[in-house]
Amino acid sequence: MQNETGQIKRVLMKHARDAFRNQATIDAEWQALNYLGRPDFPLACDQSDRLAQILESLGCTIEWLPEDSSVGIDSIYVRDNAVVSDRGAVLCRMGKEARRPEPAALATGLEAAGTPVLGEIGGTGMVEGGDLIWLDGDMIAIADGYRTNAEGVRQLKSLLGDAVKEIVTVPLPHWNGPGDVLHLMSFISPIAPDLALVYSRMMPVFFRNWLQDRGISLVEVPDEEYDSMGCNVLAVAPRVAVMLEGNPVTRQRLEAAGVEVHTYDGSEISAKGCGGPTCLTRPLERG
Numbered sequence: 001m002q003n004e005t006g007q008i009k010r011v012l013m014k015h016a017r018d019a020f021r022n023q024a025t026i027d028a029e030w031q032a033l034n035y036l037g038r039p040d041f042p043l044a045c046d047q048s049d050r051l052a053q054i055l056e057s058l059g060c061t062i063e064w065l066p067e068d069s070s071v072g073i074d075s076i077y078v079r080d081n082a083v084v085s086d087r088g089a090v091l092c093r094m095g096k097e098a099r100r101p102e103p104a105a106l107a108t109g110l111e112a113a114g115t116p117v118l119g120e121i122g123g124t125g126m127v128e129g130g131d132l133i134w135l136d137g138d139m140i141a142i143a144d145g146y147r148t149n150a151e152g153v154r155q156l157k158s159l160l161g162d163a164v165k166e167i168v169t170v171p172l173p174h175w176n177g178p179g180d181v182l183h184l185m186s187f188i189s190p191i192a193p194d195l196a197l198v199y200s201r202m203m204p205v206f207f208r209n210w211l212q213d214r215g216i217s218l219v220e221v222p223d224e225e226y227d228s229m230g231c232n233v234l235a236v237a238p239r240v241a242v243m244l245e246g247n248p249v250t251r252q253r254l255e256a257a258g259v260e261v262h263t264y265d266g267s268e269i270s271a272k273g274c275g276g277p278t279c280l281t282r283p284l285e286r287g
């Protein structure tokens, strides 16, 4: 599990039907959670179905998290709740306060799926799964930003022990401030061991150089496709990717780099809540 691009065999997800529950729940929550618009419940359910079909057609077995009244509509973005290693999962402590109950709810799903829980981030520590990527089997790149802090990284390191050899901390910019969602994976999506999709204007120079020094080629997302989540792309296998419809330049650049691209309409489950396909999925087993 200590990579982001091997063939996904099993993946944990939460269907819009169970995360959003009904239109009244969405209506009560979306503004306070800083969504860009009000998701439409029936359409969101159709979009979850379609995304699941694509993933299943690409060889993924989906483990579905059940409805849970202790969490809100952001619980659809399951990646953020846990970090998964070869030894098991670490439950996060969410930087976004409204999401704090989510990791405990996810723990039940992890248990049901047979993934052991190694521990959890506590105290003043904060880690969100979208702020971390595994590289080369034993290295982690992790954000230092509004959702993940140094104390969280310290605890994560001690819970993972020698499963991780090196942790590279990547400082995030302020961008739109603490109320917005900005993760490490807002500007980098690994696509294959030697290929990543990036939005370079947001990247610290050292991190961009570090990736290239490791032999990773970079495909650039153009400015006009950043807000439409062009940079949030899920690698289902090396050079097999799932992304949101409506990012034609990014798609064409990925295809030019030899990537097979599959798209879904994510207006309700992705764009409005600012969570793309990497956020909607918590891979549990990769080949």
Ligand SMILES: NC(=O)NCCC[C@H](N)C(=O)O
Residues within 6 Å of the ligand: 033, 074, 077, 079, 080, 096, 099, 129, 130, 131, 180, 181, 183, 185, 186, 273, 274, 275, 276, 278, 279
């Ligand atoms: N990994 C991700 O980028 N997750 C997206 C989370 C979106 C959610 N509305 C949030 O603000 O946390």
